[in-house]
Amino acid sequence: MPKKIAIEVDYRTEEMSETTLQCRAMGHAWQHVPLTVARRLELLQVGQTERIRICLRCEAEKTIRRDLPSYDVTYVNIKYKDPEGYLVPAGTGRMRRQEADKAMLAEEMRNYDLSALEISGELPE
Numbered sequence: 783m784p785k786k787i788a789i790e791v792d793y794r795t796e797e798m799s800e801t802t803l804q805c806r807a808m809g810h811a812w813q814h815v816p817l818t819v820a821r822r823l824e825l826l827q828v829g830q831t832e833r834i835r836i837c838l839r840c841e842a843e844k845t846i847r848r849d850l851p852s853y854d855v856t857y858v859n860i861k862y863k864d865p866e867g868y869l870v871p872a873g874t875g876r877m878r879r880q881e882a883d884k885a886m887l888a889e890e891m892r893n894y895d896l897s898a899l900e901i902s903g904e905l906p907e
């Protein structure tokens with residue numbers, strides 16, 4: 783039976799930029815950043831190594847440090863260029879990827895006139 787669609791978006795997405803919504807919906811677009819020789823040697827002296835990654839979209843920087851030779855992760859940190867624009871308010875729980883994706887859809891369809899539209903089936907979860 784045909785039904786109307788109403789796209790309800792998570793209120794926490796309302797102030798998020800297009801870039802933030804994309805990273806939240808699809809994950810960050812990580813680009814490897816080589817260590818300098820000086821940093822590599824500094825870490826090796828304490829039995830560690832490190833990976834630095836930068837998101838090509840939102841410019842978040844992720845650091846993953848590991849012990850050698852076990853390669854066990856000892857430290858992970860993500861530094862957001864715009865933490866206030868990326869992170870959800872404390873105590874409001876995590877945001878699922880599909881919520882960001884749905885907010886993208888709502889934005890893409892913002893200027894559509896859906897008043898007369900009826901569709902069959904349901905939006906995917």
Ligand SMILES: [Zn+2]
Nearest residue numbers: 805810837840
């Ligand atoms: Zn990103």
